Amino acid sequence: MFLLDYSYLIVQGFEMTLVMTFLGLGGGLVLGVLSALGDVYGGRALRALIGAYVEFFRGSPLIVQLLLFYFSVPTVTGVRWDAFTAGTVTLMLNSGAYQKGYFKGAIEAVFKDQLLAAKSLGMTFWQTLRHVVLPQAFRVVIPSWTNEYVSLGLSTSALIVIGLRELTTVSKSIAAQTFKPLQVYLLTGLIYLIWISASLKALDHVYSRVRIPGLEVSAEAS
Numbered sequence: 001m002f003l004l005d006y007s008y009l010i011v012q013g014f015e016m017t018l019v020m021t022f023l024g025l026g027g028g029l030v031l032g033v034l035s036a037l038g039d040v041y042g043g044r045a046l047r048a049l050i051g052a053y054v055e056f057f058r059g060s061p062l063i064v065q066l067l068l069f070y071f072s073v074p075t076v077t078g079v080r081w082d083a084f085t086a087g088t089v090t091l092m093l094n095s096g097a098y099q100k101g102y103f104k105g106a107i108e109a110v111f112k113d114q115l116l117a118a119k120s121l122g123m124t125f126w127q128t129l130r131h132v133v134l135p136q137a138f139r140v141v142i143p144s145w146t147n148e149y150v151s152l153g154l155s156t157s158a159l160i161v162i163g164l165r166e167l168t169t170v171s172k173s174i175a176a177q178t179f180k181p182l183q184v185y186l187l188t189g190l191i192y193l194i195w196i197s198a199s200l201k202a203l204d205h206v207y208s209r210v211r212i213p214g215l216e217v218s219a220e221a222s
Contacts, residue, residue, distance in 0.1 A: 002178060002180065002183075003174075003183065003184070003187060006174045006178075009170050009173075009174060010167070010170060010171070010174070010187070010188075010191075012165070012170065013165060013166055013167040013168075013169065013170030013171065014167045014191060014195075016164065016165055016166040016167070017153070017156050017166040017167040017168075020087060020088065020091060020156045020159065020164070020166060021091075021149070021152055021153045021156055023088050023091065023092065024088065024091030024092050024094070024095045024152050024156075025095055025148070025149060025152060026092075027088070027091070027092030027093075027095070027096065028091070028092050028093075028094070028095025028096040028097075028098070028099045028148070028152070029095075029096075029099060030096070031092060031093065031095075031096025031097075031099070031100070032095070032096045032097075032098070032099025032100045032102065032103050033099070033103050033134075035050050035053070035054065035096060035097075035099075035100035035103075035104075036099075036100050036101075036102075036103035036104040036106075036107055037107070037129070038050050039051075039100065039104055040104060040107055040108065041125075050100070053093075053097060054097045054100055054101070056097075057093055057094045057096075057097035057098075058097050058098060058101075062090070062094055062155055062158045063158050063161050065090050065093075065094060066086070066087065066090050066158060066159065066161055066162050067161060067162070069086045069089055069090045070083060070086040070087075070090075070162040073086075083159070083162045083163050083164040084164060086162060087159050087162060087164050091152065091155075091156070094152075094155075095148060095152050098148050098151075099145070099148055102141050102144035102145060102148065103137060103141055105141075105144070106136075106137035106138075106140040106141040106144070107133055107134075107137045109136075109137070109140055110132070110133050110136050110137060110140075114132055115128060115132065115133070118131075118132045136212060139210045139211065139212055140211075140212060142203065142206065142207040142210070142211075143207060145203075146200065146203045146204070146207070149199065149203065150196055150199070150200065153192075153195070153196060153199075154192065154196070156168075160172065167188060167191065167192070168188065171184050171185060171187075171188040
């Protein structure tokens with residue numbers, strides 16, 4: 001099969017897709033949690049700032065964000081960066097905006113009487129967050145976080161617009177060289193399908209083991 005001659009490129013492209021997905025999710029996780037905490041417990045000015053950040057990254061196409069950070073930001077700031085750095089920063093900020101909503105809903109899902117009980121035990125605000133709120137929120141948020149994992153993983157294909165050699169970019173290059181786009185893109189789609197399906201099963205298994213009965217996020221928070 002002719003695709004065997006390009007298998008090393010496909011593997012490299014898939015590895016880059018995984019790297020960008022997990023970097024975006026990891027950075028987005030930190031930004032999402034901090035933004036959610038700021039939105040729930042912060043002052044008006046902080047909530048307004050967080051709201052503007054979330055509205056921009058949830059209200060504009062990822063491709064536009066990638067082009068903005070790759071071409072426009074270096075022009076304005078004079079700081080040059082490569083496609084990998086621009087893509088990573090953009091995916092982190094984009095994912096963080098979505099994860100903020102998920103974590104806000106999870107934080108607010110924690111029963112209020114637990115917070116009162118923690119206060120009555122003499123726990124400080126930060127101790128309550130660390131030992132009561134966040135441990136439960138991280139368990140409750142898994143279904144929503146799973147959706148973000150799938151969405152971001154598939155969205156890495158948008159990195160083609162800045163030339164980063166992830167799976168879709170590599171596939172386009174191979175299709176152009178071999179003039180066999182049907183076979184190439186079918187294989188690409190199959191790789192995405194197997195990866196995402198296996199990941200979903202794994203995350204569903206994790207959630208079934210750690211879920212808290214009766215404590216769920218009913219709707220995504222804004």
